Amino acid sequence: MQARLLPIESVFNRFPRMVRDLARQDGKAIAFVLEGGETGLDRSVIDEIGDPLLHLLRNAVDHGVETPAERLAAGKPAEARAVLSARQAENRIIISVEDDGRGVEPQRMRDAAVRKRLLTAGAASCYIAAVRSGSAELGLIVDGLIGEQEVVIKPMTGMVGRTAGVAGTTILGDRRVSIIVDVPKVVEWLARGAVGGAHAARAARCGRDSVMSELPSAVLPLSPQETARLHVLCDAAVENISHGLTEMFGATMRVTALNVRSVPLSQAGNLLGDPELEVIGIYLAAQGAFSAHLLLLLELPVARQLCDILLEQPPDATQALSDLDLSALAEMGNIAGSFFLNSLAENLDRRIMVTPPEVLHDMAGAAIATVLLDVAAATDAAIVIDAGIEHEGRRLPAWFLTFPQPDDLQELLRTPAEGAR
Amino acid sequence: MTAAVDLVIPVGLGELRVVASEAAMLLALGLGSCVGVALWDAQARVGGMAHVVLPAPLSDSDPASAKFATAAVPELLRQVVAAGGQPARLRCAIAGGADVLSSGTLKHTFNIGVRNTSAVLEELTRAGVQPAAQDCGGRSGRSFRLSVLDGRAAVRRLDQDWQELCP
Numbered sequence A: 001m002q003a004r005l006l007p008i009e010s011v012f013n014r015f016p017r018m019v020r021d022l023a024r025q026d027g028k029a030i031a032f033v034l035e036g037g038e039t040g041l042d043r044s045v046i047d048e049i050g051d052p053l054l055h056l057l058r059n060a061v062d063h064g065v066e067t068p069a070e071r072l073a074a075g076k077p078a079e080a081r082a083v084l085s086a087r088q089a090e091n092r093i094i095i096s097v098e099d100d101g102r103g104v105e106p107q108r109m110r111d112a113a114v115r116k117r118l119l120t121a122g123a124a125s126c127y128i129a130a131v132r133s134g135s136a137e138l139g140l141i142v143d144g145l146i147g148e149q150e151v152v153i154k155p156m157t158g159m160v161g162r163t164a165g166v167a168g169t170t171i172l173g174d175r176r177v178s179i180i181v182d183v184p185k186v187v188e189w190l191a192r193g194a195v196g197g198a199h200a201a202r203a204a205r206c207g208r209d210s211v212m213s214e215l216p217s218a219v220l221p222l223s224p225q226e227t228a229r230l231h232v233l234c235d236a237a238v239e240n241i242s243h244g245l246t247e248m249f250g251a252t253m254r255v256t257a258l259n260v261r262s263v264p265l266s267q268a269g270n271l272l273g274d275p276e277l278e279v280i281g282i283y284l285a286a287q288g289a290f291s292a293h294l295l296l297l298l299e300l301p302v303a304r305q306l307c308d309i310l311l312e313q314p315p316d317a318t319q320a321l322s323d324l325d326l327s328a329l330a331e332m333g334n335i336a337g338s339f340f341l342n343s344l345a346e347n348l349d350r351r352i353m354v355t356p357p358e359v360l361h362d363m364a365g366a367a368i369a370t371v372l373l374d375v376a377a378a379t380d381a382a383i384v385i386d387a388g389i390e391h392e393g394r395r396l397p398a399w400f401l402t403f404p405q406p407d408d409l410q411e412l413l414r415t416p417a418e419g420a421r
Numbered sequence B: 001m002t003a004a005v006d007l008v009i010p011v012g013l014g015e016l017r018v019v020a021s022e023a024a025m026l027l028a029l030g031l032g033s034c035v036g037v038a039l040w041d042a043q044a045r046v047g048g049m050a051h052v053v054l055p056a057p058l059s060d061s062d063p064a065s066a067k068f069a070t071a072a073v074p075e076l077l078r079q080v081v082a083a084g085g086q087p088a089r090l091r092c093a094i095a096g097g098a099d100v101l102s103s104g105t106l107k108h109t110f111n112i113g114v115r116n117t118s119a120v121l122e123e124l125t126r127a128g129v130q131p132a133a134q135d136c137g138g139r140s141g142r143s144f145r146l147s148v149l150d151g152r153a154a155v156r157r158l159d160q161d162w163q164e165l166c167p
Helices: A015-026 A043-064 A068-073 A106-115 A183-191 A196-206 A224-249 A265-270 A300-310 A323-346 A364-378 A406-414 B069-082 B112-126
Strands: A005-007 A030-035 A040-042 A080-089 A092-099 A127-133 A136-142 A166-171 A177-181 A253-264 A278-288 A292-299 A352-354 A358-363 A381-391 A394-404 B007-010 B016-019 B024-031 B035-041 B046-052 B091-096 B133-136 B142-147 B152-157
Touching (some): A005 A043, A043 A080, A043 A092, A127 A183, A224 A323, A253 A265, A265 A364, A265 A381, A278 A300, A278 A323, A292 A323, A300 A323, A323 A352, A323 A358, A358 A364, A364 A394, A394 A406, B024 B035, B035 B069, B035 B112, B035 B142, B046 B069, B046 B112, B091 B112, B112 B133
Antiparallel strands (some): A080 A092, A127 A136, A166 A177, A278 A352, A381 A394, B016 B046
């Protein structure tokens, strides 16, 4: 290990001249100080770290440090001071760039962000925390920023154990309890179109002139008790699917992340955020004594990934979807959907007929609207049960949408809970 | 070609929207078996669009809902005229009505695209409006838009660009 360590000086030494030249160009006076040049750093890091440091220093000289006149006016010495330092702290090397310039003025940053249309004027008056989940990065508007610290997350239990969007709690240094936001869940909600921003993001990504529109709201015409009951029923049904899928395909595949909500008919096409999103859909309907429509929607790349798994191909083997691929997807949807629908109907002690699976390749809105027709005839809001798919612990973004017929849903909700039977 | 559009108005399932603004564009995204009905008076800069879901109400549904062709078409005409459209100058285009599901296993989805289209056409005839253009049927979904400024209606399918409907 020691053999690969080099003093960080070998990178640092290129900067004094650069800082001097930049300062002269900008008409600024800067005393540039290097500290901790002897700190040892792995050769591979030394190779990589030059450019980021160059950017930080350039930023400090160009934007952080004021001209001598501005400094004098602000009551500071005419000559600015910039320090580039390295030091070891346990098993980390801390490299810092510091200057005594005006720093980053939040208001100027916000103004610039509004000018560049990255933020609306309303959002600019708030604090924004940047979060990331998988490849998605987004900003959450928060009341304030306190700091950063590593915490141990404790799961929530009992009555509040299943609070959506909350990952758990932690006890802070001052013994106060803090609730921790489940960032992946929030990102998922956004991706599913629960909030407007994701739609804009998706539209931007697709490079289309799609519009921002109001997205499905989470207003539920079900009482909290009914919602809870539906959750229990669906959880049991989802357990069944997971058994079915694992048995059939040998892979540990589960349906997860169950969510129950009500969506106004007019917004149903937006359930995935973008009604024009190209999807593969697998459609099943339960007929007879319990009527519901079920649609499994997959974006094309996810459909291909699933085909790799189902047909035991190496990753990325599936490209254009063949008939074999489509029938594999149909079969998976058939199993998952039949297990789910049968499990719901069993609560009513009823037998149902499930139609053969039908595969669609179309715009998401077109698929959803067609499947919703039955429900749409009677009501202006659809109860949507949606869930994702997980394979060996990895989430595959999918939408497993169920639209129960309103009357049958009401009846289902009146069934007694397990213990009462 | 593309006019300056400041106001894009989405028309969701079962909705009916009428605008009297030249900067507006009405847009129904991802029409499957649903039928988009656009009606406009280019001179008066008034336009409207309905997103029809089903041909006619069943016994237990609200017959006045714009999700049904039987209610949406007369209501669209009424609102466009109320907003300043001259009946004699009105132009109409319709799009959608695809049969997205191939099997006719279910009664309510059987031929629903075709049934929606004919119900809309029937209502238009009854209202004395002849569609200048239509892009209906087929197997796949499309989006439909109307630019009120120039009275242009256009359709877009998956992976395709907008195609103008009216000459």
